[in-house]
Amino acid sequence: QELLRTMAQQHDNMLKLLKTENEWLRRGVKARLKRNEGRKQRVLQLREDAKNNPSKIHKMRLELEREAKHFNRGEGINRQKMLFEVEKLGLTLGDKVLIKDFSTRILQKDVIAVVGPNGSGKSTLLKALLGRLKPTSGIIKMGEITIGYFDQHREMLDDNLNLIETFCPHGGDRVDAQGTDYHVYGYLKNFLFPREFLDKKVGTLSGGEKNRVALALLFTKKVDCLILDEPTNDLDIPTINILEEKLQNFPGAVILVSHDRYFVDKIAKKLFIFKGDGTIEESYKPYSEYLEDEKEFAEMDAMQAEFSKAAAPIAVQTQKAKVFKLSFNEQKALEKLPLEIDALEKQIDEINQCLADPKCYEKKGISVLAQELEKTKILYEEKVEELLTIQEKEEAIEALKNA
Structure with missing residues (x-):
């Protein structure tokens, strides 16, 4: 039954996201990832999707009902128990x-x-x-x-x-x-x-x-x-x-x-x-990568806490005496994360295009596509958050050096 509510819930989420993105577009706030134009185009596409989505939901609901009959029994294409x-x-x-x-x-x-x-x-x-x-x-x-x-x-x-x-x-x-x-x-x-x-x-x-x-x-x-x-x-x-x-x-x-x-x-x-x-x-993420990220977050929090105390000149000099810089892994991540994020965005677009095409989703199975979309979105959000965190750390280091 949960699968039968998936598309309706996705439509509700789309409308909520559209409201947020419309507000962003009106405010014209500088995007944190410096990718304003791409985000603007996604907002416009989101508006179009929101208009067309109700009819897609009806078509896909029929397919979901067919798949639901195979819960724990189906051996169809790419279907997992x-x-x-x-x-x-x-x-x-x-x-x-x-x-x-x-x-x-x-x-x-x-x-x-x-x-x-x-x-x-x-x-x-x-x-x-x-x-x-x-x-x-x-x-x-x-x-x-x-x-x-x-x-x-x-x-x-x-x-x-x-x-x-x-x-x-x-x-x-x-x-x-x-x-x-x-x-x-x-x-x-x-x-x-x-x-x-x-x-x-x-x-x-x-x-x-x-x-x-x-x-x-x-x-x-x-x-x-x-x-x-x-x-x-x-x-x-x-x-x-x-x-x-x-x-x-x-x-x-x-x-x-x-x-x-x-x-x-x-x-x-x-x-x-x-x-x-x-x-x-x-x-x-691999567990080691997750632990490494947590360590980096903790170090950044500690650095920001020290920076916030640097109001007095002596404190500022003390902070400047400490050499802060991005780790080797962070510098590499700054190079590769934007490419990985772009690739994941394309992957999400491809899955959404398949979900909009009955020939495609009937072949692959909506439940499989929904799982793949969820997994890809989670990974995308993790990569974006990782990039934002490193960029914020880089900005904090520059501010500290210039203090």
């Missing part, structure tokens, strides 16, 4: 608001890392998706799917069983993993277990060994989605490499909580970032 749909999710534990007003969709091939400070609610989100925690507000819709869950407490393991009993609970010595039949030792050898471990009780294993057993067991399950809570804890580097390979070859969705930035960089295609105040930000 919807696993979760989260609407205005809120979760409160005691007096602490962990999640507020969070909405998202999770599709069949999504690989999502949930990141943020300790105690911010990351594991709570996983439990809500698993149905183990009832939302304080909002809803979580789950498709007809099966989930494999790995948690740092290794709940899936029975300490009283040995490894053969764990992997062959119905007897025998064969294991099916992702459609391939293995001898139990041949399979466990992939997780660095020697043959003599087959008869060992799970309860006698170390924490790292138990984690390897739990991971090996996880990949014997036929599931649509893997949910992992701190999977790299207590793992050595060879085992982490094995886990990375298994996850990269997994055909379904992956949702994981991890503090390991290098692991997240290799695996995740999308981030759910807990900000610590209940809000969750979605980003398609």
Whole structure:
């Protein structure tokens, strides 16, 4: 049903945006990105789109209704299975608001890392998706799917069983993993277990060994989605490499909580970032790039705070004595970001043109195009904000030098 409201909501958003942009056009304010002419043309195009959009909505609604019939069943062109749909999710534990007003969709091939400070609610989100925690507000819709869950407490393991009993609970010595039949030792050898471990009780294993057993067991399950809570804890580097390979070859969705930035960089295609105040930000940046940006923002805030105190001549001289300059990465970003922003604008225009052409959107699928448009817009906004931040820092540095 949410998809059936997509185009109407987009039209409402278009009208709101048009109102804002019209006010900007009337004021003639200098654009922060020094791209006034391009923005002016977009305003004029937006006006034209707003006039034509109602008839497009009617045509596209018919297509959306057709696609809605295939929710969790369709295998049409480029269509992905919807696993979760989260609407205005809120979760409160005691007096602490962990999640507020969070909405998202999770599709069949999504690989999502949930990141943020300790105690911010990351594991709570996983439990809500698993149905183990009832939302304080909002809803979580789950498709007809099966989930494999790995948690740092290794709940899936029975300490009283040995490894053969764990992997062959119905007897025998064969294991099916992702459609391939293995001898139990041949399979466990992939997780660095020697043959003599087959008869060992799970309860006698170390924490790292138990984690390897739990991971090996996880990949014997036929599931649509893997949910992992701190999977790299207590793992050595060879085992982490094995886990990375298994996850990269997994055909379904992956949702994981991890503090390991290098692991997240290799695996995740999308981030759910807990900000610590209940809000969750979605980003398609690599995790390391996001952390680097946060560091740059903090440095800029600190620099601006120092600059604001430089009212007295002595304070000014103190500030001037400090050498502020853009980092090497920021200087490179100033060169490449405008090009990336232009490319993303063209990509957004192309998707919108496809959404306006029945031949195009019937071929590709509106739901797929809508997801692609949302992803591209988020990335576009991130790039613009990154460029604005660096430009403001550059201006602050120049002002400081001239003070």
